[in-house]
Amino acid sequence: MTPPSPSSVPAAPPAAAAVTIDGRAVPFRPGQTVIQAAHAVGIDVPHYCYHPGLSVAGNCRICMVEVEGSSKPQIACKLPCAEGLKIRTQSPLALEARAGVMEMLLVNHPLDCPICDQAGECHLQEYSFAFGQGATRATTEKTHLPKNVPFGAKVVYDAERCIKCTLCVRFVDEIAGTHELAMGGRSDQEIVIMTAKGEFTTPYAMNIIDLCPVGALTSRDFRFKSRLWFMDFTPTLCTGCARGCNVTLGARTGRLMRLEPRFNAEVNRWWMCDPGRLGYGHVNSATRLTAPRVKQPDGSWVEVTVEAALAFAGALLRAARMSGGGMSGGGMSGGGGDVLCDGNLALEELQLAKDLAAALKGQARFAAAVGKDGDSLLIVNEKGANAKGAEALGLARQSAPAPALVLLVEEHDNVGKALRDGSGAKVVFASDATHVPASAEVAFPLPTFAEKDGWLVNVDGHVQALRRSPQTGPQGLTSAVELLDELLTELASPRGGRGLSDVRAELRSLPALAALIWTAVEAPAPAEATT
Amino acid sequence: MTTPATRRTPETKVLSLNFGVPDSWTLKVVRERGAYQALEKALKTMTPEQVTAEVKTSRLRGRGGAGFPAGVKWGFVPKSSPKTKYVVCNADESEPGTFKDRYLMELDPHLVLEGCLLAAYAVGASVIYIYVRGEYPLSIARLEGAMAEARAAGLVGANILGSSFSCEAWVHPGAGAYICGEETGMLESLEGKRGHPRIKPPFPAVEGAFASPTLINNVETLAHVPWIVTNGGAAFAKQGIPPDPANPRAVGSSGTKLMGVSGPVRTPGVWEFEFGITLRELIYGYGGGPLPGRTIKAVIPGGISMPVLTDAELDVKMGFDELAKAGSGLGTACAIVMDDTCDMVKACINIAHFFADESCGQCTPCREGCHWLEKIYKRIDAGQGTLADLDLLASLFGNIEGRTICALADAAVWPLRSILKKFRPEFEARLARPVTAVAGQAVMS
Numbered sequence: 001m002t003p004p005s006p007s008s009v010p011a012a013p014p015a016a017a018a019v020t021i022d023g024r025a026v027p028f029r030p031g032q033t034v035i036q037a038a039h040a041v042g043i044d045v046p047h048y049c050y051h052p053g054l055s056v057a058g059n060c061r062i063c064m065v066e067v068e069g070s071s072k073p074q075i076a077c078k079l080p081c082a083e084g085l086k087i088r089t090q091s092p093l094a095l096e097a098r099a100g101v102m103e104m105l106l107v108n109h110p111l112d113c114p115i116c117d118q119a120g121e122c123h124l125q126e127y128s129f130a131f132g133q134g135a136t137r138a139t140t141e142k143t144h145l146p147k148n149v150p151f152g153a154k155v156v157y158d159a160e161r162c163i164k165c166t167l168c169v170r171f172v173d174e175i176a177g178t179h180e181l182a183m184g185g186r187s188d189q190e191i192v193i194m195t196a197k198g199e200f201t202t203p204y205a206m207n208i209i210d211l212c213p214v215g216a217l218t219s220r221d222f223r224f225k226s227r228l229w230f231m232d233f234t235p236t237l238c239t240g241c242a243r244g245c246n247v248t249l250g251a252r253t254g255r256l257m258r259l260e261p262r263f264n265a266e267v268n269r270w271w272m273c274d275p276g277r278l279g280y281g282h283v284n285s286a287t288r289l290t291a292p293r294v295k296q297p298d299g300s301w302v303e304v305t306v307e308a309a310l311a312f313a314g315a316l317l318r319a320a321r322m323s324g325g326g327m328s329g330g331g332m333s334g335g336g337g338d339v340l341c342d343g344n345l346a347l348e349e350l351q352l353a354k355d356l357a358a359a360l361k362g363q364a365r366f367a368a369a370v371g372k373d374g375d376s377l378l379i380v381n382e383k384g385a386n387a388k389g390a391e392a393l394g395l396a397r398q399s400a401p402a403p404a405l406v407l408l409v410e411e412h413d414n415v416g417k418a419l420r421d422g423s424g425a426k427v428v429f430a431s432d433a434t435h436v437p438a439s440a441e442v443a444f445p446l447p448t449f450a451e452k453d454g455w456l457v458n459v460d461g462h463v464q465a466l467r468r469s470p471q472t473g474p475q476g477l478t479s480a481v482e483l484l485d486e487l488l489t490e491l492a493s494p495r496g497g498r499g500l501s502d503v504r505a506e507l508r509s510l511p512a513l514a515a516l517i518w519t520a521v522e523a524p525a526p527a528e529a530t531t
Numbered sequence: 532m533t534t535p536a537t538r539r540t541p542e543t544k545v546l547s548l549n550f551g552v553p554d555s556w557t558l559k560v561v562r563e564r565g566a567y568q569a570l571e572k573a574l575k576t577m578t579p580e581q582v583t584a585e586v587k588t589s590r591l592r593g594r595g596g597a598g599f600p601a602g603v604k605w606g607f608v609p610k611s612s613p614k615t616k617y618v619v620c621n622a623d624e625s626e627p628g629t630f631k632d633r634y635l636m637e638l639d640p641h642l643v644l645e646g647c648l649l650a651a652y653a654v655g656a657s658v659i660y661i662y663v664r665g666e667y668p669l670s671i672a673r674l675e676g677a678m679a680e681a682r683a684a685g686l687v688g689a690n691i692l693g694s695s696f697s698c699e700a701w702v703h704p705g706a707g708a709y710i711c712g713e714e715t716g717m718l719e720s721l722e723g724k725r726g727h728p729r730i731k732p733p734f735p736a737v738e739g740a741f742a743s744p745t746l747i748n749n750v751e752t753l754a755h756v757p758w759i760v761t762n763g764g765a766a767f768a769k770q771g772i773p774p775d776p777a778n779p780r781a782v783g784s785s786g787t788k789l790m791g792v793s794g795p796v797r798t799p800g801v802w803e804f805e806f807g808i809t810l811r812e813l814i815y816g817y818g819g820g821p822l823p824g825r826t827i828k829a830v831i832p833g834g835i836s837m838p839v840l841t842d843a844e845l846d847v848k849m850g851f852d853e854l855a856k857a858g859s860g861l862g863t864a865c866a867i868v869m870d871d872t873c874d875m876v877k878a879c880i881n882i883a884h885f886f887a888d889e890s891c892g893q894c895t896p897c898r899e900g901c902h903w904l905e906k907i908y909k910r911i912d913a914g915q916g917t918l919a920d921l922d923l924l925a926s927l928f929g930n931i932e933g934r935t936i937c938a939l940a941d942a943a944v945w946p947l948r949s950i951l952k953k954f955r956p957e958f959e960a961r962l963a964r965p966v967t968a969v970a971g972q973a974v975m976s
Contacts, residue, residue: 059895060895061895061935071933072933075730097930097934100929100934101896104898107899107902108902137923138903143902164895164898182725186708186725186890186892187887187888187889187891188898190891190892
């Protein structure tokens, strides 16, 4: 918006083009449809088949609005905005048209909400409450269609619940570009069919589950596992690769139940990949480290308190620092005080790891896997969710085994077995017991991405926030930031004694990070996302 | 019972001039009778704009059912376009009770082709597709034969008749869907996709086949064009019903029209008349009236998609504006007759089933609603309906009509609504608790 200039010629500035919606002047940009203009100012026009990221199909008809001068209601999703257009979304005609569509959608719908995974986030339910009729007039026999149809290994289709909005078909045509789905049959026998044999070739197929406004497409992974109203939802990030797709994490009773994409115009728009969505197994692993443990002389592990473990680790690290390179001969030559970090660690954790390495007279490095599955949509080959952040902080990348004293390993095989075992690390932070190398003397449980607050830098330099899901993972874990800070104190480092906010303030002032894009973490936390 | 004495206005044979001539589908026969002279005249003496102007002057209205002025439609096609322009002849004649285009394609395919070529010349199209209903194998064969002959004679292809006008022509058979007669559903089908009608705008004249400017006209509309080019638009406009100067919306019905009658009449068939004969004349005079001992109960004037008229309403003139004023529509001008043995509830099941089955499945109100209608009619027919079902039907008509992308849903509602309105006592008598006609209330059983 250009501020008015008092010195300019006193001609009336050209009024912004506007349509009138429910008596309110709503500005629009050329090419915008009525539904876009309405949504932009928070006027809710209901919709099933419309999606801002896909082409307009105009088939569900729920978005019909009254247009002044037209006896027939028009679909807002296809109606271009034009100066002077007068729209009513709440007039008797609009409401009657909407109720008529709602009724039609339910004539053959099985109404099996009690066993449907979509219940609680179903647009059919929501719009039924809002615009539907209390009593049914549909007392004729319902049409029966295929149910429990596998669409590949990850998606299940129910044609009776399906409202034939074609969002899924348009997604595989327009976004994935793989065309595995099509509409088949006609009239009330019309169903979605899978044209490819057996499996999707796109790694983005599960987005059709989120797109589906009803319970027709459900996730093989999530279905029948939890009612939505027993879960809590946290807006956070996927750490499957360096894209940093924004996700909504759904959790229940200590378990991560599902990840779903959350809109971010700059990063992932509405989508995420299937490997990222399903790559949360380590969070729910049965072999998670839940308490610090110390190795006994006989090689067995004993769980100890955090304080005891810190004291033990502190003593171990102090001894190592004293001996310096004196540990040579034991296969530890060089890197005696080095810290090897997982490329998924957050900026705050890496900053403290750097301090720890400095206190140990060593270097901090990071390791991250590199894939070959990068594509032009979202997936990138860089698997270190914060590799860019680690590099910005000056950490060198390690790809061959090298000694280190401290090892922080989280997930996703960024620090593979060769590097873990090759480090000979004595002090280990790991989310899972299976990642603790045989050389370890003390092991601390490391929260995964789902259980911590932290900043990650994505492949394009966006700083984005991980947020802790209160229900996920072992309860009561001490954050890595806290543990590392305590170790700095143990080592009598002047850098000890900082909390998360101190570290964050420090990061914000680092010249090395100034070039990153900070808008995402400056914005307030997004409200709980819905599909 | 005696058949009412009925006038028989003579036929005016323009389109049907060659019907009945032996081998009228061959180039040799029809060329001696004047075929392609209009094309030659246009290519040698007229500009494309002049051809369009003659069609505008003729006030020719589309013969596919909607009656849109053809010349106006031609004018919508952009003059210059970087893309190939197309003419698509809508020969997917799948409206129930309608068989007029079939006569043209089987008996005078060269007339259809010449009309297509003239339209292509007028709008600057270089490709013609004739989209023929798949269930018309003889039409397909005759059109393909005509195209091959015309191509060999230099009437189709490069530099037609030695002019700078080049145009290819192809027959595209449909695969058996009523909806592919809807012009945008047809375009989708032509492009190899499902016949799902498109949301308009953009209209096909601007963005039609293969996202290029496309003129779509019915077979009969295009078959009129050679006569108009030969004799002039003004001569065509003199025929038929003139515009009503008092009513700017009544633009008249010029020229001749193939009109048909089917159903329980003595002599069903197709004839050609100037607009202006009455529906009664068509049915009684040419169709021969009802079978012995029967009376006519209801007539759909054109196809199945228009409201019914009763025997008492048959004195209406066969014209676009006249039938609209009478609460129905000309449609395809092929009347379906129902006599006194026709069960109107069963007729509604038949109509509703047709539209339910032919709904493409795209829009919610049509996909779900047409089947719902059919199920309700079946329930009434089975003696299980209630008075509330009749209100439900009326309410559903309103929820289906005008709520969809294309007009198929409207076409389903119009005949059904009119039948319920005009024959309501028949429905009431079939309910689980029949309503007495006198009291208008449910009889307690």
